[in-house]
Amino acid sequence: MSAQPQHAPIPPSAPAPAPAAAAELLERIRADRRAERWVPAFERDWAGALEDSRHSYSLTPLHDVVRAWQARLKAAPAVDAFLASGMDDSDGIPFEEDTEPRR
Numbered sequence: 001m002s003a004q005p006q007h008a009p010i011p012p013s014a015p016a017p018a019p020a021a022a023a024e025l026l027e028r029i030r031a032d033r034r035a036e037r038w039v040p041a042f043e044r045d046w047a048g049a050l051e052d053s054r055h056s057y058s059l060t061p062l063h064d065v066v067r068a069w070q071a072r073l074k075a076a077p078a079v080d081a082f083l084a085s086g087m088d089d090s091d092g093i094p095f096e097e098d099t100e101p102r103r
Helices: 021-031 035-056 060-084 095-099
Strands: none
Touching (some): 021 060, 035 060
16 A cells, blocks of 8 residues: 555646745735725635635645735736726626626
8 A cells, every 4th residue: 555645736836925925915915005904804815714724734725815915916006007097997897796607
């Protein structure tokens, strides 16, 4: 009997965030003008991912939260610029509608 897995795990598409990435990210979120809304949202996402990681014995949920919030912070200036431009966005659809699974 071998202790080796029968199949090779699929490597993540992006490298794992640094061990201190979540703490550094939370500092950046707290420094942002949206901190009042974003800090509780990050903490809620982190707590959910931590619980998932405890059950799955995988760090992937935690890495996914860090990557998602890094992307949000990276995109925030572009979103701010769009909103400040005064362009009409009334023909858009809610984000939740676009991200729901297709039936």
